[in-house]
Amino acid sequence: MAQHEWRAVKDDIRSAVGASNYKNWIEPLVLSSLSEGVAHIQVPNAFMGDYVGKTFGDQIIYHLNRKGAQVQRLSFAVADAVAQKPAGSAKPAVANGTPAAKPSGEIQPDHRFTFDTFVVGKPNELAHAAAKRVAEGGPVTFNPLFLYGGVGLGKTHLMHAIAHELSVRQPDLNVLYISADQFIYRFISALRDRKMMDFKQMFRSVDVLMVDDIQFLAGKESTQEEFFHTFNALVDQNKQLIISADRAPGELKDVSERIRSRLQCGLVVDLHPTDYELRLGILHAKQEMYRSIYPGVEVATGVLEFLAHRISSNVRILEGALTRLFAFASLVGREVTMELAQDCLSDILRSSDRKVTIEEIQRKVSEHYAIRLSDMLGPRRPRNLARPRQIAMWLCKNMTSRSLPEIGRKFGKRDHTTIMHGIRKIEELRQTDSQIADDLEMLQRALQE
Numbered sequence: 001m002a003q004h005e006w007r008a009v010k011d012d013i014r015s016a017v018g019a020s021n022y023k024n025w026i027e028p029l030v031l032s033s034l035s036e037g038v039a040h041i042q043v044p045n046a047f048m049g050d051y052v053g054k055t056f057g058d059q060i061i062y063h064l065n066r067k068g069a070q071v072q073r074l075s076f077a078v079a080d081a082v083a084q085k086p087a088g089s090a091k092p093a094v095a096n097g098t099p100a101a102k103p104s105g106e107i108q109p110d111h112r113f114t115f116d117t118f119v120v121g122k123p124n125e126l127a128h129a130a131a132k133r134v135a136e137g138g139p140v141t142f143n144p145l146f147l148y149g150g151v152g153l154g155k156t157h158l159m160h161a162i163a164h165e166l167s168v169r170q171p172d173l174n175v176l177y178i179s180a181d182q183f184i185y186r187f188i189s190a191l192r193d194r195k196m197m198d199f200k201q202m203f204r205s206v207d208v209l210m211v212d213d214i215q216f217l218a219g220k221e222s223t224q225e226e227f228f229h230t231f232n233a234l235v236d237q238n239k240q241l242i243i244s245a246d247r248a249p250g251e252l253k254d255v256s257e258r259i260r261s262r263l264q265c266g267l268v269v270d271l272h273p274t275d276y277e278l279r280l281g282i283l284h285a286k287q288e289m290y291r292s293i294y295p296g297v298e299v300a301t302g303v304l305e306f307l308a309h310r311i312s313s314n315v316r317i318l319e320g321a322l323t324r325l326f327a328f329a330s331l332v333g334r335e336v337t338m339e340l341a342q343d344c345l346s347d348i349l350r351s352s353d354r355k356v357t358i359e360e361i362q363r364k365v366s367e368h369y370a371i372r373l374s375d376m377l378g379p380r381r382p383r384n385l386a387r388p389r390q391i392a393m394w395l396c397k398n399m400t401s402r403s404l405p406e407i408g409r410k411f412g413k414r415d416h417t418t419i420m421h422g423i424r425k426i427e428e429l430r431q432t433d434s435q436i437a438d439d440l441e442m443l444q445r446a447l448q449e
């Protein structure tokens with residue numbers, strides 16, 4: 001990629017991350033080369049590589065790809081260093097190609113992603129238990145283990161944890177972790193270089209095969225064919241397979257029916273979206289870890305709770321937010337306060353705001369006050385119905401972008417002036433009635449989860 005194109009990529013990133021982030025973190029980056037899906041970037045120091053990789057890695061990859069580069073990961077090297085050493089990547093380094101470096105198929109698990117660092121809560125306890133069972137390395141009882149769930153919920157982390165644990169318990173085991181992208185890439189390269197026998201040999205000689213993000217096989221018919229044969233060969237030899245995807249096997253689009261049905265033969269477990277308790281648990285665990293990396297950085301009471309409430313999209317973003325806060329607080333020598341968090345994370349907080357619907361608000365409020373939804377929307381006006389109705393109107397105004405007439409229509413075709421009156425009433429009561437203020441706060445929090 002020519003330097004002027006890299007400059008254009010940086011300009012695009014500036015619009016996304018804002019001027020001050022750009023100046024501190026993006027401007028100093030120098031793109032040295034692009035090869036085999038890896039963008040090699042020079043940075044002034046290792047800390048910066050680590051931080052930029054974790055915080056802006058996804059965005060850099062996204063903007064490089066928009067300019068036509070086919071990048072899957074970033075590799076950072078300190079400008080003067082003789083040996084180039086990856087210092088950070090948007091995903092765990094091994095996820096994107098360690099097997100390429102070690103063609104024998106062995107993997108080097110990323111030591112950050114172990115069972116010890118995986119926080120367990122209701123949404124992921126089943127997936128965790130299944131992963132633990134496979135990691136014990138006993139006789140294969142379910143094959144494959146199929147883990148699925150939305151972006152950034154810990155699938156890759158669990159796969160690395162399994163690999164890590166197996167490598168400790170049974171160092172001689174040949175464990176291969178590979179992303180589906182890498183599988184495709186290797187397959188195409190093998191075809192091109194007429195090395196299909198080597199390819200088959202390598203994949204069929206492993207003891208444990210993990211393929212991450214299998215949804216990327218969609219539409220790749222000949223790769224699917226080869227995957228199907230590899231899969232069967234390993235299952236026939238009673239070798240463990242662990243597969244992950246962003247959705248259940250039956251919902252994989254453009255993946256052949258026979259693969260989908262094979263994937264359902266073992267144990268299928270999903271990682272549910274995180275709940276508040278799990279997010280808070282993860283933040284506490286990460287905070288402990290960061291304490292040793294950034295000694296002296298204090299976090300004010302309530303900040304972790306605030307982040308756990310507001311950033312509910314996925315763990316990667318949650319983690320990125322905390323990293324950014326610690327790095328920033330340590331650079332400027334300040335405590336992580338609520339203000340600093342709001343300032344420093346305004347982009348993340350904006351995009352994480354959950355879109356709440358009028359219907360959800362009405363349902364939540366009627367549950368809270370134990371009234372029937374039909375009463376809330378109906379014409380009757382006794383105080384025990386009118387107040388919750390007005391509270392719901394206030395929440396609709398403050399938590400959605402709907403106009404007053406639109407809100408009115410959804411409240412039994414009421415006029416917009418009635419809605420305005422209700423909202424004003426609650427606004428007044430909020431200042432004078434602490435019970436109402438508490439209810440509003442609680443309902444808002446519950447709706448954001």
Ligand SMILES: Nc1ncnc2c1ncn2[C@@H]1O[C@H](COP(=O)(O)OP(=O)(O)OP(=O)(O)O)[C@@H](O)[C@H]1O
Binds near residue numbers: 113118152
């Ligand atoms: N329960 C958890 N405890 C601790 N860290 C977690 C947990 N869940 C996710 N993470 C962290 O969140 C980040 C994203 O997780 P991971 O890469 O495993 O997600 P993924 O489900 O594989 O996402 P993708 O769909 O993008 O492949 C990682 O840094 C991981 O360590």
